[in-house]
Amino acid sequence: MAEPNIVLARIDNRLVHGQVGNSWVGASQANIIIVADDEVEHDDVQKQLMKMTVSVNPNLRILFWSLDRTIEKISTAKPDQRIFIVARNPQNMRKLVDGGVPIKEVNIGNMHVGEGKRVFHEQHVYVDDNDVADFEAMKAKGVKVYVQIAPGDKKYDA
Numbered sequence: 001m002a003e004p005n006i007v008l009a010r011i012d013n014r015l016v017h018g019q020v021g022n023s024w025v026g027a028s029q030a031n032i033i034i035v036a037d038d039e040v041e042h043d044d045v046q047k048q049l050m051k052m053t054v055s056v057n058p059n060l061r062i063l064f065w066s067l068d069r070t071i072e073k074i075s076t077a078k079p080d081q082r083i084f085i086v087a088r089n090p091q092n093m094r095k096l097v098d099g100g101v102p103i104k105e106v107n108i109g110n111m112h113v114g115e116g117k118r119v120f121h122e123q124h125v126y127v128d129d130n131d132v133a134d135f136e137a138m139k140a141k142g143v144k145v146y147v148q149i150a151p152g153d154k155k156y157d158a
Contacts, residue, residue: 010107011111020109085103103138112126
């Protein structure tokens with residue numbers, strides 16, 4: 001079976017919102033978003049909000065899968081599916097990479113400020129040592145990891 005056509009993998013703690021649902025979908029030409037998140041898979045309110053965000057694009061499907069289900073099912077993707085995977089944090093994206101999801105690049109988007117977090121290249125990205133360790137682990141597996149908030153913004157290697 002052919003490898004799934006993953007056109008974008010993004011870390012964004014807001015998951016799917018206007019910027020992801022419009023700007024990044026347009027830039028990547030994705031026709032399916034997989035929200036890989038254990039919490040959202042069972043949260044109907046969050047799922048409805050995210051569905052509303054992408055509802056303006058009738059050619060776009062959105063799926064809400066746990067991390068394990070994403071790892072298990074990604075290989076069943078059809079060749080015409082242009083997949084955009086979004087994960088809440090570096091730990092979740094690393095789990096996908098470690099689980100064999102064939103992600104070649106990871107785009108780091110918004111990561112909120114929190115206790116023990118510091119700015120990482122961009123005012124919308126706050127990390128701690130564990131986040132940086134996850135970036136390094138993905139890079140060690142050959143994944144290009146970079147910060148880019150919006151499609152037209154400057155890219156920073158992580």
